[in-house]
Amino acid sequence: MIIFKNDAAVVQWDIATDSIVCHWKNQLNSQPIQEVVQAIIELQEANGISFYISDRSELNFLWSGYNEWYAFDLLQFDLKKEFHTTLVLDPNNQLNQKLLRSCDEIASLPSMNHIQTFRQRKSLDMFLEQQHLNKI
DSSP, X not given: OEEEEOSSEEEEEETTTTEEEEEEOSOOOHHHHHHHHHHHHHHHHHHOOSEEEEEXXXXXXXXXXXXXXXXXXXXXXXXXXXXXXXXXXXXXXXXXXXXXHTOHHHHTOGGGGGEEEESXXXXXXXXXXXXXXXXX
């Protein structure tokens, strides 16, 4: 179910996997990103959802996600406390990991400590399915 949409992303609530999925688009300016993050926070606070998924599979460039994580920090929202797990779907993961390591300020963000990254949708789906089975 689509919850929010703007030039930067489409935010969906996937009830079956108990997750918020943010599908990032190629227009990643600061103000639209903050609007997206605000929508995610409001949805999480109202519903107590387990997983946050940052889906970067449609991006045609390397993106460290710094603006995304920084927007959460600006709004004083601790991903680690509010979500059971934060997941990133990023087909360019290996290249982006090098980009992340080269940015000291990203590593200093406390919300970066518990993120799991997947390169393929199938691997992410298998992880979510296993998490669902563990709850049963």
